[in-house]
Amino acid sequence: ILNVEQSPQSLHVQEGDSTNFTCSFPSSNFYALHWYRWETAKSPEALFVMTLNGDEKKKGQISATLNTKEGYSYLYIKGSQPEDSATYLCAFPSGNTGKLIFGQGTTLQVKP
């Protein structure tokens, strides 16, 4: 059974703080690693799809890195804003289809 684990489960930071969280996944049979941002009552928003070991992707103040050999990805948020408050999910394809196995997410709360 594939397991995707995220830590921490929740995080409370002050506006302007930088923060990061971790996604751990099986390092064998790697295809891709997806990151999503999910606000309550909205659709999960695709942030990144990472496929290559050593990949680093950036979108505004959010960036992510990937280590497929050791099975982890980091998501960084530089200078958090209250609007960054959301649950951040990572997901790992099971097999060679699009069946994504999701982690439980890291819920970020940014206080003004």
Next chain:
Amino acid sequence: NAGVMQNPRHLVRRRGQEARLRCSPMKGHSHVYWYRQLPEEGLKFMVYLQKENIIDESGMPKERFSAEFPKEGPSILRIQQVVRGDSAAYFCASSPGQGATGNTIYFGEGSWLTVV
């Protein structure tokens, strides 16, 4: 380009009734996925379809649940004889190709089913 459209957004059904949830993928996307979020749980895969074909239904409950993605029209997730335990948020997603090969998978806003 409109996103993944789901309807209804909210649906209330009595025990024993049928629930039909519809999903229109993004334009140009031929791959559709259904996920379910039970209360206090994360997103769980249910089924993966391409036009007229079920590719992977390993996450579908064995009974009462079915899904289709016809040549024309939206994908439908059908739940027969609903029970209270079916109350959940059902999310549809679509992609232009397989998500495993690096294609972004886009999600709809979900359909909330409440069984009373």
